[in-house]
Amino acid sequence: MATVAVRPPQREPVRAVHRTPAAGSGRGSLGCRAVDPAFRFLSDDVPDELLALGDRALLRELARPTLVRVPGTGAQPPRAVVTLLHGDESTGPQAMLRVLRHRRRVAAAPLPFDLYVVFGNVEAALHGPGFAHRFLDDQEDFNRVWGLPATTPQRRAAAGILAELRAAGLESVVDVHNNTGDNPFYAIVTRLTPETLNLATLFTTTLLRWDLQAATLMEALHDDCATIAVECGLPGRPESLAFAVDALRRYLGEGPLPTDRVVRDLDLLGELRKVTVRPDVRFRFGGDLAPDTDLVLEADADVHNFVAVDAGHVLGRTRDGAPLPVCARAADGRDVTDEHFAVVEGRLVVTRPSTPVMMTRTVEATRKDCLFYLASALPPPVV
Known part of the structure; x- marks a missing residue:
């Protein structure tokens, strides 16, 4: 292009919490716990018949924002992976489903923690050719409604999912995104605590400090646990998916996050x-x-x-x-x-x-x- 001349304190570790569905709670055809019609809660893993579907067919079955709990041994506090808060960002759900299918296929040992997985704006993801709209014309941006009064469908879904995540006693949350322009892989942080920086640098050492107060999921949970967003480049690119799959596997295989020091160099x-x-x-x-x-x-x-x-x-x-x-x-x-x-x-x-x-x-x-x-x-x- 041309150029023109012009004149915080350390947080105590979170206690592990193992939550089970409420006794007598209703279940739909997907085995989901009846909590709120604004979202689904699959509280006992993804059924085999659902996981066997292709990505878009699976999302069609979900039909709306969905929270999944994959039970672990409970030896460590739960973790969460959030995907599809924007309907045009395909890498997150594709990577998470690939990881879950592989673990199911090889009969992997249970994780040492419960894993919560969010599939966000499913309706926008399914509209038209698929993964084409950040959000629909009659919707709010699903990553700008967290912690706001539950007065719209997106806000009700966010409030219900947020309540479940807070009640779980999470150690950490990773929110997976794509960009709509060329960017390197990077992570966004809202806190500069050791556990947050150690979580972010599991994915990349290029970090962006976010302080814009935009009602994002990160902001809603950063007082409860370490939270980051990881940006995986443009959707639809093989390298974006490969990066996300590898990074999520590292995250699921990592031990407890160090809280007393930052263990990797980083650019901020x-x-x-x-x-x-x-x-x-x-x-x-x-x-x-x-x-x-x-x-x-x-x-x-x-x-x-x-x-x-x-x-x-x-x-x-x-x-x-x-x-x-x-x-x-x-x-x-x-x-x-x-x-x-x-x-x-x-x-x-x-x-x-x-x-x-x-x-x-x-x-x-x-x-x-x-x-x-x-x-x-x-x-x-x-x-």
């Missing part, structure tokens, strides 16, 4: 500023600036994800003299657009050294969430 980014395209701006990725377009973003803008760029780095083209087509906000809600962007000779540029992360390459993802985040390198955490 943070101080996120969320960048959106203004609602009245007509935009696309790649091509020429046309009368019906206010902003053309560089088609390969996402290749700079997690790469430090200099002041003057070009993000796209707009009309010279037009207002800034993007908006940047800090974690406290302050508008910091003018501190980071300018239009110079019809080009949208950054005005200071920056590191873009999570840059998307689709209009839908931009409108439903954001264009990207600006991040800064942080010093190694002192824990």
Whole structure:
């Protein structure tokens, strides 16, 4: 691309808790415990006939958000893997199901802990060609409703699943995601405790500190246990699935997380500023600036994800003299657009050294969430 010249304390270990279905609780055809019509709870593993189905056929049987408990020996506190909070992120459910099927096929010994697995926005995942929509037009973003009043179907499902996870006494939670643009594999953390950093670096040593208060599942549980999100690149890529399968196997095979020290080196980014395209701006990725377009973003803008760029780095083209087509906000809600962007000779540029992360390459993802985040390198955490 071209460049234009421009002027905490340590937490006590969680006690292991083994929970069994309530006596006399009703069960449906999938053997699920009747808890709340907003979600399913398969409290005694995935039935063989269900696990034998293909991925999409299995999701069709589930039909709605589902929590699964895979019983272990109870020697260690339970763990959880969360998938499909966004319906277009296929790697999480595919990887988790591959791991579960392999364990069933080889008759693997029970895990030393109960494993809870969440399949989130099943309806969005099944819509149309499948794994094509982050969420549907009549839905809320299922990763922006955790801990909010249970006044909508997504919030009721989140509240019910969250109550079960909290009651389980979890040691840790891993929330598996994909990106909509090219990114390296990385993990997101909300706390810099030893157990959280040790959990994250089981997956990758590239970490992003999240402090934006967005009602995510991580934020809802980070006072209860170590929680991370792991970002597995673009969906549908063999390398994304291979990374997720290998990483989940490491997670399930790992002993208790050290709580007194960080055992692996890591790189940490943070101080996120969320960048959106203004609602009245007509935009696309790649091509020429046309009368019906206010902003053309560089088609390969996402290749700079997690790469430090200099002041003057070009993000796209707009009309010279037009207002800034993007908006940047800090974690406290302050508008910091003018501190980071300018239009110079019809080009949208950054005005200071920056590191873009999570840059998307689709209009839908931009409108439903954001264009990207600006991040800064942080010093190694002192824990």
